[in-house]
Amino acid sequence: MTVPGxxxxxxxxxxxxxxxxxxxxxxxxxxxxxxxxxxxxxxRSGKGLRPAxxxxxxxxxxxxxxxxxxxxxALELLHTAFLVHDDVEDDSELRRGEATLHQQYGRGLAVNxxxxxxxxxxGALRDNEGPLGRRLAAxxxxxxxxxxxxxxxxxxxxxxxxxxxRIDLTPDDYLDLIMRKTCWYTTxxxxxxxxxxxxxxxxxxxxDLDAMLRFGFFLxxxxxxxxxxxxxxxxxxxxxxxxxxxxxxxxxxxxxxHLLAAASARDRASVAGYLALEPAQxxxxxAARILxxxxxxxxxxxxxxxxxxxxxxxxxxxxxAFAGVPDSPARRFVRDLVPFMVDRDR
Amino acid sequence: xxxxxxxxxxxxxxxxxxQRFGLFSAAAVVDRYAEIVDRAISRHGPAASAPLDDAGSxxxxxxxxxxxxxxxxxxxxxxxxLRSEGAHDEATPTLVLPxxxxxxxxxxxxxxxxxxxxxxxxxxxxxxxxxxxDGHRIGADALSxxxxxxxLLAAGTSQEVRVRVVVPAAQPAGCYFGLVMTSAAPxxxxxxxxxxxxxxxxxx
Numbered sequence: 190m191t192v193p194g195x196x197x198x199x200x201x202x203x204x205x206x207x208x209x210x211x212x213x214x215x216x217x218x219x220x221x222x223x224x225x226x227x228x229x230x231x232x233r234s235g236k237g238l239r240p241a242x243x244x245x246x247x248x249x250x251x252x253x254x255x256x257x258x259x260x261x262x263a264l265e266l267l268h269t270a271f272l273v274h275d276d277v278e279d280d281s282e283l284r285r286g287e288a289t290l291h292q293q294y295g296r297g298l299a300v301n302x303x304x305x306x307x308x309x310x311x312g313a314l315r316d317n318e319g320p321l322g323r324r325l326a327a328x329x330x331x332x333x334x335x336x337x338x339x340x341x342x343x344x345x346x347x348x349x350x351x352x353x354x355r356i357d358l359t360p361d362d363y364l365d366l367i368m369r370k371t372c373w374y375t376t377x378x379x380x381x382x383x384x385x386x387x388x389x390x391x392x393x394x395x396x397d398l399d400a401m402l403r404f405g406f407f408l409x410x411x412x413x414x415x416x417x418x419x420x421x422x423x424x425x426x427x428x429x430x431x432x433x434x435x436x437x438x439x440x441x442x443x444x445x446x447h448l449l450a451a452a453s454a455r456d457r458a459s460v461a462g463y464l465a466l467e468p469a470q471x472x473x474x475x476a477a478r479i480l481x482x483x484x485x486x487x488x489x490x491x492x493x494x495x496x497x498x499x500x501x502x503x504x505x506x507x508x509x510a511f512a513g514v515p516d517s518p519a520r521r522f523v524r525d526l527v528p529f530m531v532d533r534d535r
Numbered sequence: 536x537x538x539x540x541x542x543x544x545x546x547x548x549x550x551x552x553x554q555r556f557g558l559f560s561a562a563a564v565v566d567r568y569a570e571i572v573d574r575a576i577s578r579h580g581p582a583a584s585a586p587l588d589d590a591g592s593x594x595x596x597x598x599x600x601x602x603x604x605x606x607x608x609x610x611x612x613x614x615x616x617l618r619s620e621g622a623h624d625e626a627t628p629t630l631v632l633p634x635x636x637x638x639x640x641x642x643x644x645x646x647x648x649x650x651x652x653x654x655x656x657x658x659x660x661x662x663x664x665x666x667x668x669d670g671h672r673i674g675a676d677a678l679s680x681x682x683x684x685x686x687l688l689a690a691g692t693s694q695e696v697r698v699r700v701v702v703p704a705a706q707p708a709g710c711y712f713g714l715v716m717t718s719a720a721p722x723x724x725x726x727x728x729x730x731x732x733x734x735x736x737x738x739x
Contacts, residue, residue, distance in 0.1 A: 360556075399569055403644070403695075406565050451625045497559045498554025502646075506619060510665055526569050 195529065198522045199241055203386035205254060207231075209262040213309045226313050227309075230269045233285040239264045242526060248519035249511065250387025250396060253353045256320050257386045260329055264379060267333075271340060271374070273303035278348060279438045280468065293514045294417035325389045329382055336378045343369025352467050354515035358446050360495070362501040364410060364443075372409030380523075381404045381509070397510065404510035407503035414496035417442040420487060421480055433476045439464050443495060447488040448479075456482055482499035500531040555648055558693065566643050576698060592628045607620040618685060630698060630715065637706040642699035645725065647685060647717065648692075655688040659718040662698060665711035672728075673711055677701050680715065708733040 214228055241262035247257035260514075276289040277299055283289060291299035314333060317326035343366055350358065420435040421444065435442055448460055462477055463471065466528035483489050504527050514520055635641035649655045660683050665673040681697045688694055698715060713727040 328576075335572065360560050361563065364560055365567075368564055368568060389683050398572075401641075402569055402572065403562070403565050406568070407561055410561050410564075427538050494553040495557035495560075498557035501554070501693065502558050502561065502695070505693070509695070 192290040194518075195525045196243070198518065199237070199529075200242035200245045202254075202522075203237040205244060205258065206237055206261045206265055209258040209313075210240075213262055213266065213313050223300055223302060225303045226273075226290055226298050226436075229283065229290055229293065229302075230272060231265075233287060235285060236374050237265070238526070238530065239268055239375055239379050242376065242523065243383040245522045245526075246380050246383025246520040247387040249514050249517055249523060250276075250384045251391025251393035252383075252387035253390065257383055259313045259316040260386065261379075262334075263333065264374070264382075266310035266313060267337065267376060270303045270306035270310065271344075273299055273306065275344070277303075278344070279434075281434060281438075283434075293410045304413045321386065321389065325385065328385060332378060332382050332385070336373045339369040339373045340371075343367070343371070346370075347440065350441050351464075353443065356449050356461050356463075356464060358441050358449075360443060360446060362395075362443065363443050363446055367410055367413045370394065371413050372406055375412065376409035377402065377405035392444065394513065398514070399513070400453050400506065400510040402504060404506040407499050407506055408527060408530060410501055411496045411500035414443055414492055414499070415531055417444065418492055420497070421483070421489060431478065433473065436476045436479055437469065437471045437473070439466075439470060443492040444483050444488040447491045448483050448486055451488065456486075475499060481486050483532070496531065503527050503531065548602050551648070555646070555693075556584050557665060558646060562644055562695075566633060579718040592657050601652060621702050629726040629728060632698065632727065632729040634732055635700075635702055636732050637708075638672040638734070640699060640701045641729065642697055643714070647688065647694045647719070649659070649690055653690050655685075655719065657718075658685040658688065660684065660696060661716045662717075662727070663713045663714040665700070665727065667707075667709040667711045669707075669709060671707050671709055671711075673700065673702065673713075674704060676711070677703060698727065702729075702731055706731055 196323060209226075214224065234286060243261045243264055244254040244257050248254050272284065273290050276284055277291045277296055281289050282292060287293075289299075290302060293299075294302070304526070310333075314326075314330055317329050321329065344367055347370060349355075380401050381396075381398060384398075387393065388395055389399060413463055414466075417435060417440075420442075421433060436445075445460070445464075449457055461480065463475055466475075507524055507527060511520055511523065557591045630643055630644045630645050633641045638676045648656060660680045662675065662680045664678065677700055679699045681699070682694075685694045685696075702723040708731050711731060714724040714728075715727055716724045
């Protein structure tokens with residue numbers, strides 16, 4: 190379901206942020222061995238939700254989108270850097286419907302391109318000092334610093350769980366993981382940074398960052414669980430990643446955690462045995478059998494309803510986080526982002 | 536979960552239960568992070584000073600126990616539903632507020648769910664003062680509950696309620712308890728728990 194005008198606004202923010210992102214990729218003085226792989230994912234049609242959320246929140250809180258552009262660009266650059274490294278770590282095959290960067294350029298150049306994108310993000314953040322002033326720019330830096338620490342920590346936890354064959358996990362472990370690994374940089378950082386810049390430059394009252402935390406996490410968690418479900422049930426053509434990729438990588442999604450808890454002792458041993466296999470041994474046939482078990486035990490349905498409860502809270506807490514913010518196209522855009530992110534099929 | 540008319544009796548209850556479990560679980564995570572993000576960012580100090588693995592410290596244990604109980608019941612209920620049966624009970628209602636120091640404020644959320652098929656008329660909420668085992672008290676005027684009245688709660692919807700405490704500057708450290716009462720369930724108060732830490736030393 191897409192609200193009329195929403196797609197146009199998303200595209201408008203997308204054009205602004207893509208232009209800003211590419212302005213940090215120097216046309217000269219950078220080897221093509223770096224520039225080409227660094228530009229590859231940026232040129233693929235991502236949704237651009239993170240920069241759009243940042244720019245719209247800035248406007249909603251009384252600022253100009255231009256003031257948030259360096260931060261939005263840094264967000265997209267860091268997000269892309271994380272994706273590159275994540276694909277290498279998981280040895281994924283597809284990203285946005287095409288071969289992953291390491292499949293296309295080799296691991297070495299892909300990892301280096303990921304490093305390069307993260308370095309470019311630092312330059313974008315440095316550019317905050319001019320328009321925002323030192324104090325606000327330092328605050329934005331702290332927000333990014335905190336996010337980056339959480340993200341790499343979350344990624345380490347997930348990889349560690351896979352390496353150590355952890356099967357003693359609960360939904361709380363999963364939620365804590367996605368708070369660190371994806372939610373902070375997908376929703377919380379764009380919201381917080383957008384609101385801080387909007388009020389800092391537009392003269393509005395300070396945002397309620399606690400309320401923003403609730404709204405951001407509910408939105409991000411519902412989005413991530415939906416993403417995990419799509420990885421199991423979505424069409425590869427629409428979704429852009431290989432089918433059952435998470436299952437073949439042994440990721441501890443909510444569905445896996447539910448299955449391990451709900452299955453009979455025999456089925457549980459079978460799932461544990463599957464997760465203990467080397468990634469290359471987790472063939473599509475075995476992954477399909479695990480998926481069938483998930484359906485039999487209601488694990489996919491459980492995750493779907495679990496996410497739906499969180500998504501409903503996201504819609505409610507939006508009003509709290511944006512209380513006192515006057516109606517505007519930007520405010521409506523953020524509100525309409527909730528169903529867009531949690532009801533998507535790609 | 537698409538709970539169609541052919542599903543076993545209890546399916547709709549379970550759908551609501553799973554949604555509430557998702558909501559409660561996510562709210563518990565948010566409360567934990569509200570503590571560390573303030574320390575890490577709002578004071579403009581170096582983020583490294585806020586350990587990333589202590590989200591919620593003491594409260595996490597309580598939350599984990601409550602959530603583990605609910606999780607276990609839901610897994611049982613899911614299995615039961617798949618055998619066309621269904622029954623389970625509620626988790627113990629205790630709201631653990633993030634620990635704080637004298638002179639500071641803290642707060643947490645809980646949710647009221649209307650699980651019936653009809654709208655619930657006005658629900659009033661009242662919060663008591665807090666008391667510790669050594670007799671020290673935090674007066675009810677230091678606590679607030681927002682909203683203190685829920686006008687009309689439509690069928691199948693939920694309302695978040697925030698409880699906030701401003702701990703008096705001279706309050707002794709300790710573990711304090713109180714109650715939140717609702718007019719909708721007068722015989723089922725929710726326990727409030729707050730750990731007041733000793734003030735941190737200042738200076739070099």
